[in-house]
């Protein structure tokens with residue numbers, strides 16, 4: 001069970017990280033162009049955003065699952081809590097950006113890309129914190 005959860009955790013990390021980099025690049029290039037994204041690019045950004053959100057949910061579920069399986073809450077040190085702070089920043093950012101994307105899809109009004117860029121900065125801080133302090137906590 002632990003191995004399965006760890007594999008899910010690593011896939012979540014891979015897909016979540018790739019989604020963040022992919023959409024980050026598309027967003028930066030679109031904002032620099034001064035034009036709205038083409039319909040295809042907008043659709044791809046929405047899809048990548050949803051994949052990233054699912055990946056982050058899987059990171060949380062598998063992470064909580066690993067701790068539950070190991071019954072390890074009482075053994076977690078300060079580095080783990082810094083990692084969890086980073087993971088929380090990533091979850092908050094991804095939730096807000098996904099909600100903005102879903103609202104845009106429902107209303108047909110494109111999301112404010114500058115706002116999305118500002119929210120994504122939370123994830124830029126959170127992801128390195130989560131990765132670096134995961135390694136510190138579990139080495």
Ligand code: HEM
Nearest residue numbers: 013059060063064066067086087090130131134135138139
């Ligand atoms: C953005 C979110 C997250 C990222 C980027 C992340 C990243 C990582 C990385 C890189 C490792 C491997 C560390 C190593 O083995 O040296 C790891 C392991 C682990 N993570 Fe996460 N993680 C995230 C969220 C979470 C959450 C929310 C929890 C639990 C509440 C969690 C619990 C764990 C546990 C228990 C391990 C140790 C697995 C083991 O070696 O037995 N993670 N994580």
